[in-house]
């Protein structure tokens with residue numbers, strides 16, 4: 001490889017200056033790759049911060065439009081909606097999920113009117129609505145499949161009618177994508193997209209999100225009978241394959257950074273639009289280190305997001321979406 005005392009090939013030449021580094025970059029993060037998850041609640045004139053997610057806010061519905069406005073102005077293509085349901089409204093069956101006037105539907109109608117060009121991603125799962133905090137219904141101590149799918153399908157239809165553009169089932173029941181697709185189609189909603197949380201793991205990294213929604217302290221037991229075992233990788237491919245066959249338009253891997261290997265396998269195997277969720281616990285970890293002065297804020301955030309692109313993700317759901325978009329704007333759309 002080398003002749004004389006100089007190596008002929010020098011990978012460092014392509015790293016010599018910024019212009020060359022930009023020319024040879026294999027991946028990039030753009031504003032189009034961002035989805036911003038947002039929390040909102042009942043009441044008026046109130047904003048609260050999620051204790052375990054510094055900088056992440058919950059706003060009352062009257063403040064939702066001004067909350068989302070920066071995302072619309074920055075050109076972020078989509079926001080993911082997460083309603084905070086008051087404990088009094090929760091019940092065993094998650095009945096509020098199918099109420100056409102629930103907080104989620106009111107938020108969707110409001111945002112669709114204010115920002116018609118921002119796609120709304122609606123989380124479909126019963127955990128914001130159940131008194132036990134599970135994503136489905138419980139019979140004899142077990143989260144049952146088919147009965148849960150029936151309610152989840154109604155919930156999805158309810159959201160789509162209210163204006164949710166992209167239905168995102170995060171519940172991990174078997175067969176729910178096919179059931180939701182059929183219900184949407186038979187109700188004339190053939191163009192409502194489905195982004196399936198296809199490979200979603202039973203992860204410790206959702207803790208701060210459950211705090212944000214108030215479902216953490218309610219949760220009885222764990223979600224291991226429906227969310228995936230972090231030990232598994234081939235199983236993720238089987239899950240994704242089924243959801244595509246049932247009509248998913250886009251698939252998601254969740255959590256994000258500890259599961260970059262899964263994102264890569266899914267993207268290589270199926271070549272469908274693949275998304276990653278940089279979840280609440282990842283946000284909390286980064287923010288804890290940033291706020292301690294242990295990590296450089298901008299560099300750590302942007303590197304963590306670029307890694308998803310390198311792993312093969314088309315886009316990332318991230319609580320850093322606004323800040324990342326501002327950073328991207330500031331560096332000439334790079």
Ligand SMILES: NCc1[nH]cc(CCC(=O)O)c1CC(=O)O
Nearest residue numbers: 125127170205206209279280281
């Ligand atoms: N089904 C609910 C849902 N949708 C998104 C998240 C987690 C998101 C995050 O941690 O940021 C969860 C939590 C869970 O499954 O318990």
Ligand SMILES: [Mg+2]
Nearest residue numbers: 172173174239
């Ligand atoms: Mg599945």
